[in-house]
Amino acid sequence: DAKTTQPNSMESNEEEPVHLPCNHSTISGTDYIHWYRQLPSQGPEYVIHGLTSNVNNRMASLAIAEDRKSSTLILHRATLRDAAVYYCILHNAGNMLTFGGGTRLMVKP
Amino acid sequence: ETGVTQTPRHLVMGMTNKKSLKCEQHLGHNAMYWYKQSAKKPLELMFVYNFKEQTENNSVPSRFSPECPNSSHLFLHLHTLQPEDSALYLCASSQIKTGNTEAFFGQGTRLTVV
Numbered sequence: 001d002a003k004t005t006q007p008n009s010m011e012s013n014e015e016e017p018v019h020l021p022c023n024h025s026t027i028s029g030t031d032y033i034h035w036y037r038q039l040p041s042q043g044p045e046y047v048i049h050g051l052t053s054n055v056n057n058r059m060a061s062l063a064i065a066e067d068r069k070s071s072t073l074i075l076h077r078a079t080l081r082d083a084a085v086y087y088c089i090l091h092n093a094g095n096m097l098t099f100g101g102g103t104r105l106m107v108k109p
Numbered sequence: 110e111t112g113v114t115q116t117p118r119h120l121v122m123g124m125t126n127k128k129s130l131k132c133e134q135h136l137g138h139n140a141m142y143w144y145k146q147s148a149k150k151p152l153e154l155m156f157v158y159n160f161k162e163q164t165e166n167n168s169v170p171s172r173f174s175p176e177c178p179n180s181s182h183l184f185l186h187l188h189t190l191q192p193e194d195s196a197l198y199l200c201a202s203s204q205i206k207t208g209n210t211e212a213f214f215g216q217g218t219r220l221t222v223v
Contacts, residue, residue: 030208031208032208032209034208034211036212042216042217043111043113043199043201043214043215043216043217044152044199044201044212044214045111045214046211046212046213049208049209049211051208051209091208092207092208093207093208096142096154096157096165097142097154097201097203097212098154099144099151099152100151101151102151
């Protein structure tokens with residue numbers, strides 16, 4: 001299974017941008033890069049996903065390196081409600097969503 | 110509200126009890142999943158159903174028995190559990206196994222085995 005590596009935790013100030021990195025050096029050509037987040041006492045929530053091009057949606061932006069061996073989830077203005085564990089996952093038709101430890105994001109007021 | 114509903118939200122059961130967890134989705138998805146999340150551990154995939162057929166069983170003990178009667182409903186039958194089985198059990202659904210679609214998770218059932 002293709003693996004991802006994320007920092008265990010990160011801190012941000014409220015209303016500032018946050019860049020959450022993810023390394024996936026063994027990514028295959030058919031792997032999509034997915035990001036989910038899990039707020040306290042809730043199930044994971046889909047954030048964004050992409051294959052090669054950068055992606056934007058109402059929640060976040062996903063910047064994918066040209067060689068696809070790393071990606072960055074960008075929250076443009078962190079709020080206290082964005083405090084969660086963020087998971088970077090590689091997903092294709094042949095495997096399941098396999099979660100690692102994720103990055104715990106703490107947002108300071 | 111994600112479109113995936115799990116009941117009950119909380120469950121306390123003795124080691125000799127038999128109980129069932131229920132998951133329901135009306136998103137038109139044809140794949141459903143059970144995950145286990147123990148304290149301070151990553152989510153662990155337990156079972157996968159694709160078009161009502163079980164396609165994955167990640168070495169889960171037989172005291173956990175899944176059932177998928179149709180593509181909208183998924184059950185996890187529990188019997189003679191151990192205290193270490195206490196965890197958050199999460200159900201998810203997605204369109205057929207493809208990387209270009211997101212999964213939707215329920216809120217989970219917080220299970221405590223006493």
